[in-house]
Amino acid sequence: MLVVEDLSRRFGAKTAVDRVSLEVAPGSFVGVIGRSGAGKSTLLRMINRLQEPSSGRIIADGVDVTALKGQELRDWRASCAMIFQQFNLVGRLDVLTNVLMGRLNRVGTLSSVLRLWSEQDRAVALSALEMLDIAPLAAQRADSLSGGQQQRVAIARALVQEPRIILADEPIASLDPRNTKVVMDALLRINRHFGITVLCNLHSLDLARTYCDRLVGMAAGKVVFDDAPAALTGDAARDLYGFEAGEVMELPETSPEPAFAASVAAA
Template identity: 50%
Template structure:
């Protein structure tokens, strides 16, 4: 369970990115976070694994106070949380399987880590993760030979190899065409359903948010202005979240 209680995040210069956030995410939920650029969506996600510190309030994950974690304790905590980025974060010049194997680097001794020597057990887990996103056939291809959609599936496989309890995704389909975007979202949904992993996606594509997520959190100027089922998002709700820009939303297209 993820729980925000009166959380504020203030950047240097005084910009308040999160304003008195109160939010609870239960195990196994699929939550889409929507809102205008700069509304605080990425900040919200990145406070969960302490990529960003909060200034006040309390943020807990499975009862752990995230603000107090540091050093080895923080590294261990982050192992239970997968993170997917828009830019894939792959090593383009190496193979797909080696990219997935990087998930196990924290578990290696320094010598194995330096030379990139992974036990057979880890290689089998990496191959299994690739199979879960139907890209096992590309295991020994170089990452730079893949399409954007395939690269994001490799990034998802790398995250699955960690055996996470939570997956955070920061604009995971923003750089993909509509067909590949839907395919990647299909895998997020499959993983959420089959593995009961909580998934939080910061996403600009409102149509995809409504199609795949069971719950939508709308943010405007750092505040939660909507929190409810995707079925409850209507024109009025979108206007609350996006203001006058709500009329410019184009479903099934790049924004």
């Protein structure tokens, strides 16, 4: 269980996240929604400890994450993998090496510097690429790939960390509808197949309703909605987004493929 208790982050006089409290059950797929500047990214970055909270606590399975330091903090970040909007790949390196970077916490410093990856590490990385249908791209430079392909590489890198939680910060913001579907299907597959908890910041309410089993709505740094997707009515969306509600409530352009949805239901 991931528990966020009265978590706040202030930047000078501005409060980006204001006393947020949440409980996230293992294996859930939670969409964090709200306008730009609502505090969604800051919340996820604090959970990963990339951003330090100004006050409050983060508890994971009884461990106070906000108190972790050194190797324990590195272990937490490995078990709570981040996926970023801009992919954060090393463009001049090949795809396989980028994925193997997710294993750094599991190998020695010298081995990581010299890129002396074990056969087991390579097998894990290739397996992740195969799951995301991009294994044939393993030898290509990361900067030669399309945006959707790069984001799948980033997901593979997160997956080889063997995380308990994946934090996806607007993972489809720069992608076209086709690649949006591919990336969201991949996150759903990982969530359902491995039981990995996913917290995903999303701008589109239609995508959030399609893929998530719970929605957390933020406005001005506060949680103002926390319920099942079906409970997010038009009025609730307008409370969250104001005049932007029409832009984020368009009819969904994509939905999980029937074959994939059937395979998930049968799993």
